[in-house]
Every structure is written in structure tokens, then in C-alpha cells.
Amino acid sequence: MEITVKSARRYVDEIPAPLTVAGYWGGELTEEAKKLDTKSGGQLSRVLDELKYKGEFGETLLLPLGEQFVLLFGLGRKRGVSLETVRRAGAKLVHEITRLGFKEAVTETFLAEKFGKKQASYALAEGALLGAYEFKKYKSDPEIKKLRLWLARSSGPAVDRAEIVAEAVNYARDLVNEPPNVLTPAELGERAKELAREAGLEVEVWDERQIQQAGMGAFYGVAQGSVNPPRFIQLTYRPQAKPSRVVALVGKGMTFDTGGYSLKPSESMLTMKCDMAGAAAVLGTMRAIARLQPDCEVRAYVAAAENMISGTAYRVSDVLKSLSGKTVEVLNTDAEGRLTLADAITYADREGAESIIELSTLTGACVIALGDKVAGMFSTDTRLGREVQEAAERAGEKVWPMPLEEEYREMIVSNTADLKNVHGRSRHGGAIVAGLFLAEFTEKPLVHLDIAGPAYSERPHPLGPAGGVGFGVRTLVELLSPSPLNEE
Template sequence: MELTVRSARRYVDEIPAPLAVVGVWGGELSEEGQKLDTKNRGALSRMLEELRFKGELGETLLVPLGKSFGLLFGLGRKRGVSLETLRKAGAKLVAEITRLGFREAVAETFLADKFGKKEASYALAEGALLGSYSFGKYKSNPEHKKLRLWLARSSGPAVDRAQVVAEAVNYARDLVNEPPNSLTPAELARRAQALEALGLQVEVWDEGRIQAEGLGSYYGVAQGSANPPRFIQVVYKPQGTPERVLALVGKGITFDTGGYSLKPNESMLTMKCDMAGAAAVLATMQAVAKLKPQLEVRAYVAAAENMISGQAYRVGDVLKSLSGKTVEVLNTDAEGRLTLADAITYADRQGADAIVELSTLTGACVIALGEKVAGLFSNDVRLGREVQEAAERGGEKVWPLPLEEEYREMLVSSVADLKNVHGRSRYAGAVIAGLFLSEFTEKPLVHLDIAGPAFTERPHALGPAGGTGFGVRTLVELLGV
């Protein structure tokens, strides 16, 4: 669906459109609804009363108003309403307008009096834009619907920012939803190189350069595939002296069979999403290029496939990482942490002041927190708090989990410096993975395990099944733009 959201300074009843949308909150017409009702001789209030319309969140009632229509849109109860309510309302609103067949509509900026014009405009526009997403690239006859939505008395800058962020989230969704035979490591690198058009610096290393630079842990994972790896670096530099240098690292396994520790078929069905961390990081760089924060932002993606062949790495292999530390492989399906170890070390050596890494890393985190919440691990309390607060502002759910030092002994190998899993025990799998990553930098590090919320097999409040673009909104908020 092609949605255009525009800001307008006038009231709903002053903007000519075939459909005018006003809110019903706590069972009562909003102030703008009352103005539209007065202009139409009480048509809205009569229908509201006659049909006993209570206005639960997303509930609608279409009312004829002469040559146009009014749509009463429920915002639910006054108690417990939040900006997340507005995001969901935006998505539901677009779905309902589209269902009714309108191509243009004007809606009031719901709850602007409660949250402020800027915040309400942003949340409503973002929800609408995220809710309108669809991925029909490989359909023979995809639906192509257009809608122009005006937000009355809204904040223009807030709507514009929502457009940039939603476009970035949907860019990440597109990457995750691509089939793995199309989105190989080389193709992901080409998508990253296209960001140069936005003024970003992009560098891509091929397999020869990766080996020559000593990224042995990463290359060990990649060596089994006929599709060679690509190490992707994207840099944004602000005008003037940056406030700090922030590195973003995203897991870029474009398909994960599990290697010789082969996954069952059911677990492999969604493994095209194992590059969701990379998608979020590259999408954030797209937003960064447009929003222009006053800090330097660098993105790193170690893109690879984890496949089986005569050249694939094996259980029992010992790999030498860029840091110099050696790693004994006890499970080839714990491949993401091996690629991320080298990417994190490289980000550290390039002068990052802090590193935020996103990865669909462990099923253990999904077991702990479910499909809606990401696990947050940090070796630095301040940075961890920054990321958690950014997630709250962005409407994404994360929960802090401990990097318990007493568990570090589980990573000690008898033949190498480390082992990539803690052996036969299934306890604390997500914590162990976070501890492994923390071995490869002394800089402030946040590891977000997004294995749960990065991909959904069912439609959700802000979009359809598939990639969710999780993490983009958190990172944009962290950048303070």
C-alpha cells in the first residue's frame, strides 16, 4: 500500500476531503468531533447515542454527512492511554479507511491536548505509516492501493520525522522479508552501497580481504557457503566535531542452516530473518543520513551464510579471532557470535566510544522473554540505561538481563581460549552468549538479543507477518534526533 501522510494547520471541519475522522474517547466525542458535529447539525452525536457507540480502541462508525462522510474512531478508555495507543490507533485507522475504500481522508490529531501536538502527531503518523506496510514484491498480482491522509492541526516537523523513521523501519522489513536466494551476502552489500547516494561512506570487503585482515572467527563460519561473505562498513560523519563515536553492529547471517549442527526443518523456515540485526543497523544509517545527528555513527555487518559443504567448519574446529583469542567450536549453530566477535573487535579498533550490537542470537532469549521483548545485556550501566530509555521512547520493548560473571567459567575451553557454547548444559544460554561477545571489547557495549521480536509469523498491531524492523526506532531515539 502507498500511504502519504501530510500535516495541516486547519481543523478537521475546515479541510475538504471525502472522509473526516474524529475521535471518541471515553465514550465522548473529542473537541474536534464536537465542532464537526455542530457543523452537521448533530449528525455524529445522534448516531453515537442511538447506536450506543462506546469507542473501544479501533472501533469505528461511519456516518453520512451530506456529500461526504464522518468516521467516528474509538480511542478506548481514558485510563491507561499512552503514545503506544496512538501508534496502534494510526495503524488501525489506515486499515479501516482502506477497507472502506477511501483514497483520501482527513483525521484529527488524536489526543494532542493530552500528549502535546508534537508527540501526538509523531506517534499517530508513525503508526499509520508502519501499519500500511506490505511486501508484495514476489506476488504475481500484488494489491496496489493508494491513500492520502491529512492530519489536522498537527506538527509538520514531527510528521516529517515520522516519515523518515517509518521509511527506515520498512526498509529493514524489506531486507528481512527478501528470500535468501535473493538476499545473499553480496546482495546485502550492494543494498548497503546504495546508501552512498545519501552521503554516507560505504566500504565492502570481499572474502580475500576478510581473510587477509585476520577476521578468522567470522570467515570460519562463512567458508562453507558457495555465496562468499562480505564485510560491510557504513560511516556517517557530522559537520564539525562529533559529540562521540557510536558503533552499530548487526548480525548479518543471510541464511542459517545451523551448519553441521543442523537445525530441524521447522526451525529453518524463518532463518532468512537471521540478518534482522544487520537490517536494523543499515536502516538506521538510512535514517541517520536524513536526520543528521551531531555524533559520528559507524555501522558494521559481517554478512555470511551458515551452510554445509566439504569446506564448512566443523564441531571441534578451533578458530582464531581478530582479537587474537582462539575459539573452540562446540556447536556450529552458535555461528552468529563468532561473526559478531570479529565485527565488535574491529569496531573497537576503529575508535568507537561505545558499541551497540543487535542480533537474532539465541532461542534461549525467546524462551525467557517471548516474542515481543528483546533482551538487553550491557557491560556499562550508563549505556545500558540509555538504550533502555531510548527503546521506551521509541515504543519497542526491551528488558535488561545480567552478564553474570560467575558464569564466565562455562566459556573456558581446555584446548583454546574460549568455546562458543557452554557445552551440554542448556542453562543461561542467552547470558552465556552475551558474555562471549563481551570478551571482544573493553568499550561500553550493549548487546540486544532481538531473536523474539525481529520476526513474526502472525500479523501484529503495527504491521503484517514477517520482518518487524525491530531495533530501528530504538537506535534512532538513542541518537537523539
């Protein structure tokens, strides 16, 4: 769907459009809907009484009103309503409007009286832009619907910011949804270069020779089994003035993961094109940061590779020397992400990052613990962890703090090398052990977000279709460039 969201200062009944959307909340018409009802001589009220319309969330009722149509949109009960209600209403609304065949509509800004005009405008616009996302690049004859949606009495700056953030999320979704024969590590490097040219970012992409020369033995060990060579991607945003702080973003960039010789079952490979969702989130964030221009310096690092099987692939019992100098015994080749991330985190540390935020589809254990809607957050620094969690709450993404239990560290100590990449045959505490492993490669404040659950959806979800979700972009943008809209 091609959608344009426009802000307007006028009331909903003052903007000419073939369709006017009004809300029904808590069993009664909203103030904007009441104005339409008065203008129609009580026609809306009479129809509602006759049809016993309840206005459950997402329930719609299309009515003719003079030369226009009015679409009543149910917002559900007042109890438990939140900005997420508004965001999901925006996503659902755009599909209902296009299903009815309208190409232009005006809607009231739902629940602005409760949450304030700025926040309600932002949530509604963001929901509409995210909900309209489709990935039809490889369809032979795709049907692309178009919609122009006016938000009555909305905040222009809020709508503008929503457009920037939603575009960044959808960019990340596009990357995740690309087939792995297209989005190889080299192609991901090219996409990063293109992003840098468009956004005015600094960029450097290393090839396999440079990766080896740098001493990234853990990263290259994973990558060496594929005919598609690895790439190490570096993007930098610098503010015009002296930066308030220097933050590194590290994203897992496995463009396809077979599991290597610890081979995955075939059904588990069906979603493995999403194993670079952390990288996609980091690149999407950089796209938004370049436009929002915060006062901090932001550096992004992606170790892009494929985990394949061949005569040159790494094996169980191999020992790899990481960039940090620490050696790692490989006990499971399907625990490859933490090896690539180890070198990326070390590099980010050495380049002068004051804090590091890392995102990865790292463990099935985290999905078992938190399901497919919530990311696990592991932090070595209480203050940074709190910052990330609060940013996620403001952004509308679900992040839950998890422990880095030091008593479990002995589970990754190897008899052969310094460390081992998994804790043996036991599956207990798998997500925690993975976080402890990553923490071995920096002394700087580190937040590890395990997004294995919410990064990819195998069925449609409230803010989009099946496929890449773009999880993490909204949280990182809110962390690095806090929205002024929170201050009414």
C-alpha cells in the same frame, strides 16, 4: 499500500476530503468530534445513542454527514492510554480507510490535548506509515492501494521526522523479507553500497580474500561452508563539525542459517532468512541518520555470511582464531552468530569506537525468557545501558535489561582453546552466556541487544503484517539523534 501523510494547521472540519475521521475516547466524543456534531445539529450524538456505540479501541462507525462521510474511530478507555495507543490507532486507521474504499481522508490528531501536538502528531504519523507497509515484490499481480491522509492541527516537523524514521524501518523490513536466494551476502553488500550512494555515506565492502587477510578467522570459519562468499560491510556517517562522540553499530548478518552440522530441524529454518535482522536494523538506522544528521559520528559494521553444510564447512570441535587473537573451540555450529560478531566487534573497537551497540537474533533462550515482543539488553556499561533503554522507551520499542552474570563466565572457558562458543550440554542461562561471550571481544562500553523474539513476526502485529518487523531502528535513531519533539 502507497501512503502519503500530510500535516495541516487547520481544524478537521476545515479541510475538504471525502472522509473525515474523528475520535471517540473514554465514552465520549473528542473535542474535534464535538465540533462536527454541533455542525450537524447533533446528528452524531443521536446516532451514537441509538446504536449504543461504545468506542472500543479500533471500533469504527461510518456515517453520512451532508456531502461527506464521517468515520468515528474508537480510542478505548482513558485508563492506560499512551502514545502507543496513538501509534497503533494510526496503523489500524489506514487499513480501515482503504478497506472502505477511500483514497483521501482527513483525521484529527488523536489525543493531542493529552500528549501535546508534537508527540501525538509523530506517533499518529509513524503508526500510519508503519501500518501501511506491505511486501508484495514477488507477487505476480499485486493490488497496491493508495491513500493520502491529512492530519489536522498537527506538527509539520513531527510528521517529517515520522516519515524519515518509518521509511528507515520499512527499509529494514524489506531487507528481512527478501528471500535468501536473492539476498546473499554479496547482494547485501551491494545494497549497502546503493544505500551509501543515495544517502551520502562512506562505504567499504570487503570480499572473502580481504576478510581472511584481515585475520577474521572466527567470521570466515562460519562463512567457509557456503558457495555464496561472505562480505564485511562498513558504513560511516560523519557530521560536518567535530563529532560529539563516535558510536559503532554492529549487526548480525547471517543471510541464511541452516545451523551447519548442528543442523536445525526443518521447521526452525522457515524463518532463518530473518537471521540478518540485526544487520537490517543497522542499515536502516544509517539511512535515517544520514537524513537527520546528528552531531555524533556513527559507524556501522556487518559481517554478512551464510551458515551452510558442505565439505568445506566448519565442524564441531574445530578451533578458530578470532581477529582479537583469542581462540575459540566450536562446540555447536548453530551458535555461529556470536563468532561472526566477535570479529566485527573487535574491528569496531580497533577502529576507534567509543561505544558499541550490537543487535542480533542471537538466542532462542532470550525468546523463552522474554517472548516475541521484548528484546533482551545486556550491557557492560551502566550509563550506556540506561541510555539505550530510555531511547527504546521514547521510541516505543520494548527492551528489558538482563544481567551479565560474571560467575557464568567460567562456562565459556575451553580446555582446548581460550573460549568455547557455547557452554556445553546445559541450556541454562543461554542468552546470558552468549552476551558474556561477546563481551570478551572489547573493553569499550558495549550494549548487546538480543532481538531474536521481536525481529520477525509470523503473524500480523499491531504495526504491520507478518514478516520482518524492523525492530531496533526506532531505538537506535532515538539514541543517536534524540527527537526534539519530546520537548513541548
